[in-house]
Amino acid sequence: MRDPERTRGRILSAGFDYVYRQGFRATSVSEIVAAAGVTEGAFFHYFPSKNDLGYALADEVLREMMLDRWIRPLAAYGNPIKGMTVRYRKLMEATTDEELSLGCPLNNLTQEMSSVDPVFSDKLRGVLLEWIKETERYLKKAQADGYMNPEVDPRRTAEFLVMMEEGSAAIVKSLGGRKTYLSMYEGFRSYLDSISTRREKTGSRP
């Protein structure tokens, strides 16, 4: 008997790949089971319906991806604001051309499914709210340690930063191309500089 957690993980991983490339509604269960190398019976054992797979993609895959990309790297920096700038640049450099043209998977699934299904909407909004909350936590730390202007509101700033992180992927997807991504990076860095204290600027050279 196969390891059940591994089977479930393979279904999730294949599901993510298809949904990211062609959208949730255009993806069929038979495509996913073929790519995962499992039976339909195994699929429906773990996910009673295709929608349940979609909810698990939000709750597990997209949530983990958001934390891995945007939040967990910040723990390595004494100054979280500087960490946000460096992390953005590293993410930009690691993004493949295919990912540039596909855009952000959270944004895409939200646009496709939020108005169709309220459960999707709640789960995807949950990932976005956690992204904001974790960003706010690091901004408060930056403020407490004297790296961020004490007059700046951490919650509002966190909402604005997450908007820029999501919005960048969307405009790069629409316009296509790395040059636009570089414009986004420079704007992002310039904004972070503007909320930093003079104690330590994030640096104008990467």
Place this chain on the structure above:
Amino acid sequence: MRDPERTRGRILSAGFDYVYRQGFRATSVSEIVAAAGVTEGAFFHYFPSKNDLGYALADEVLREMMLDRWIRPLAAYGNPIKGMTVRYRKLMEATTDEELSLGCPLNNLTQEMSSVDPVFSDKLRGVLLEWIKETERYLKKAQADGYMNPEVDPRRTAEFLVMMEEGSAAIVKSLGGRKTYLSMYEGFRSYLDSISTRREKTGSRP
């Protein structure tokens, strides 16, 4: 015989309303002709197919709406950077709750149709590029008149500003609510302040 331009305009206007509220693919020609009070024959006289109506929505309705909202108001300001801040606040105040929950019509149609139909993709990208180009033109004016930091690149900054204008609508749509919009306004203003010269800041009180 009816005024042909008026008939065409009524079809476009009804088409915009339906497509904005329920998406392009979910909208039928029969819904549009019923709302516009015209015959199907009249519809197909002006638009050989539903896609042709969609292209006209991009080329005409969305383009005009973008210019009316984001560009034309700037002509009234000696300092375009200050104009951008005031215009953003006025747009925020004029946005209805329904519009908040529906998001930006250009962004929605781009997400829905760009990967489906390359003609849509080109036309919607054209509106976005014109938005950026017109924003760049005003930034160059601001720079020439000494309102913008001479080291800031107008093209890259225009791309970043349009990303924020589009991205704000998307996150407000996802999170729902005016408080988020206010966070976006404050971030937007703070960024514009950071690229202004000391000659005239955009003002921290609206």
